[in-house]
Amino acid sequence: MKITEADVRHVAGLARLTLGEAEIPRFIRELNSILDHMDMLSALDTQGLESTVHTGSITNSLRDDEARISQSREQAMANAPEFMNGVFVVPKVLE
Amino acid sequence: MLETARRYRRGETTPTREIEALLEKIRTDDHNAFITVNAEEALEQAARADRDLNEGNEDILLGVPIAIKDNICTRGLPTTCASRILSNFTPAYDATVVRGLRNRGAVIIGKTNLDEFAMGSTTTSSSIGPSRNPWDRTKTPGGSSGGSAAAVASRLCAGALGSDTGGSVRQPASFCGITGLKPTYGSVSRYGLVAFASSLDQVGPMGRSARDVSVLFDAIRGHDPRDSTSVQGTHSLLTLDGLDMHGIRVGVPKAFFAQGLSEDVEGAVNSAISVMRELGADIVPVDLTTLTYGVAVYYIIACAEASSNLARYDGVRYGLRSSDATELVELYSRTRAEGFNAEVKRRIMLGTYVLSAGYYEAYYLKASQVRTLMVQDFQQAFTRCDLIAGPTAPVTAFGLDEMLDDPLSIYLLDIYTIPASLAGLPAMSIPCGFDRGGLPIGLQLIAPSFREDVLLGAGIAFQDATTFHEVMP
Numbered sequence: 235m236k237i238t239e240a241d242v243r244h245v246a247g248l249a250r251l252t253l254g255e256a257e258i259p260r261f262i263r264e265l266n267s268i269l270d271h272m273d274m275l276s277a278l279d280t281q282g283l284e285s286t287v288h289t290g291s292i293t294n295s296l297r298d299d300e301a302r303i304s305q306s307r308e309q310a311m312a313n314a315p316e317f318m319n320g321v322f323v324v325p326k327v328l329e
Numbered sequence: 330m331l332e333t334a335r336r337y338r339r340g341e342t343t344p345t346r347e348i349e350a351l352l353e354k355i356r357t358d359d360h361n362a363f364i365t366v367n368a369e370e371a372l373e374q375a376a377r378a379d380r381d382l383n384e385g386n387e388d389i390l391l392g393v394p395i396a397i398k399d400n401i402c403t404r405g406l407p408t409t410c411a412s413r414i415l416s417n418f419t420p421a422y423d424a425t426v427v428r429g430l431r432n433r434g435a436v437i438i439g440k441t442n443l444d445e446f447a448m449g450s451t452t453t454s455s456s457i458g459p460s461r462n463p464w465d466r467t468k469t470p471g472g473s474s475g476g477s478a479a480a481v482a483s484r485l486c487a488g489a490l491g492s493d494t495g496g497s498v499r500q501p502a503s504f505c506g507i508t509g510l511k512p513t514y515g516s517v518s519r520y521g522l523v524a525f526a527s528s529l530d531q532v533g534p535m536g537r538s539a540r541d542v543s544v545l546f547d548a549i550r551g552h553d554p555r556d557s558t559s560v561q562g563t564h565s566l567l568t569l570d571g572l573d574m575h576g577i578r579v580g581v582p583k584a585f586f587a588q589g590l591s592e593d594v595e596g597a598v599n600s601a602i603s604v605m606r607e608l609g610a611d612i613v614p615v616d617l618t619t620l621t622y623g624v625a626v627y628y629i630i631a632c633a634e635a636s637s638n639l640a641r642y643d644g645v646r647y648g649l650r651s652s653d654a655t656e657l658v659e660l661y662s663r664t665r666a667e668g669f670n671a672e673v674k675r676r677i678m679l680g681t682y683v684l685s686a687g688y689y690e691a692y693y694l695k696a697s698q699v700r701t702l703m704v705q706d707f708q709q710a711f712t713r714c715d716l717i718a719g720p721t722a723p724v725t726a727f728g729l730d731e732m733l734d735d736p737l738s739i740y741l742l743d744i745y746t747i748p749a750s751l752a753g754l755p756a757m758s759i760p761c762g763f764d765r766g767g768l769p770i771g772l773q774l775i776a777p778s779f780r781e782d783v784l785l786g787a788g789i790a791f792q793d794a795t796t797f798h799e800v801m802p
Binding site for chain 2: 242245253254261271276285314315
């Protein structure tokens with residue numbers, strides 16, 4: 235088995251996901267089953283092969299560095315769960 | 330769409346009367362195709378279309394009702410991605426594709442259901458529950474653009490936009506008996522399409538016929554300065570004429586007819602290939618031996634990109650915020666735990682794992698190298714043919730109560746749509762028959778990059794010779 239309980243807890247921490255206790259055995263089972271399938275790739279020799287990270291054009295796309303009208307502060311804040319004095323409010327970060 | 334436009338020009342109906350009738354039909358409809366119905370604004374847009382029509386505006390899209398998948402941003406209209414985490418999100422802007430449709434006078438009739446964040450192939454993983462297949466309400470419409478497909482098939486709109494990352498336009502089109510196009514990567518702007526896997530996502534048109542899809546594609550494609558991956562330069566010339574199939578080489582990969590393909594689907598796809606031969610096409614065998622690796626490569630790359638893209642949902646700037654958290658990291662983690670359903674969490678976990686220290690080389694890097702082999706495989710195949718034909722999906726729509734518990738067996742059903750996605754190629758599903766239970770079957774056609782003209786032209790030629798797309802549920 236590739237993925238252990240410790241792995242699931244570690245990855246959930248990296249992904250910022252609080253897991254319920256019932257979710258842990260399910261993730262162990264499902265992720266192992268999916269990764270077993272993915273291991274078929276290890277049979278292929280890919281030594282020295284370029285990776286494909288996109289299939290788009292390879293030219294860089296730049297625009298002129300000019301100020302443009304974008305969203306107003308009110309629009310940007312309109313969907314915020316909590317804001318005050320023009321800033322997003324979050325719980326305390328440092329004690 | 331063309332039919333609706335014709336009825337307006339013949340004076341058989343008006344945009345306002347058409348939209349009023351559709352809104353009434355949607356109110357009593359039970360396919361669960363829509364998340365949000367845009368009733369008030371649609372009637373305003375229709376009234377404007379009435380006036381423009383009287384003033385002689387000839388635009389085919391004028392007053393034509395289009396449904397939009399709910400992962401495409403619409404100004405002032407909720408865009409939820411069928412997720413609890415965005416259940417209260419209303420964009421301040423239109424996606425470029427939506428703006429394009431509005432500028433042409435199209436009416437945005439509503440926002441359609443999907444698998445949460447477009448992750449899935451059944452439209453069951455939605456915060457509002459599953460959509461239903463118009464051919465049989467006990468079956469899935471496919472997914473993730475299942476709401477758009479069901480809305481088109483049950484005539485709740487004239488056409489729709491979906492999005493396709495690994496088959497999410499083509500597979501529901503196949504299951505619902507409509508036509509759906511996944512354009513070449515970069516031909517349609519992704520600005521305002523909520524990101525799932527950015528190297529694969531494309532907005533795609535869905536309609537009753539290849540001609541309708543062609544009109545819709547022409548309206549949404551083109552360079553957008555707001556999406557640096559949208560290509561500049563000339564695009565292929567689209568016409569509404571069928572392609573003369575004489576001398577067109579249609580490649581048929583043996584790998585597309587492998588184990589797991591249903592007998593009925595195989596039979597219908599083979600008959601469709603015979604139709605193309607009768608229309609003058611040369612049928613040639615081609616190799617696509619890397620096909621078997623597609624599902625593994627796709628789920629590594631798509632989940633890796635998703636885990637990164639979905640990091641933005643943290644309860645700070647928009648969307649759901651957990652009320653239980655007392656410090657910041659807890660706020661992120663609880664918000665995400667409460668806001669995402671099981672499938673999205675699974676993909677975030679998988680994507681985070683394959684990118685994490687110690688596993689990156691074995692999974693993400695390996696998959697992106699095998700992706701190169703798949704791109705090369707297509708390049709090789711297209712030296713021998715102009716189009717590739719095969720099934721869109723190995724099966725027809727299955728029962729909502731037959732849903733497999735094992736996520737891998739669901740993923741494996743994406744086998745035929747994934748390769749074109751990984752290679753960035755345009756691909757289309759068109760109706761080509763029915764199984765013994767009367768459920769639609771889709772033929773998939775794949776073309777070289779930016780040859781949507783060939784793809785759509787062949788689809789139009791096929792539909793001029795067949796009637797599968799005209800059969801109504």
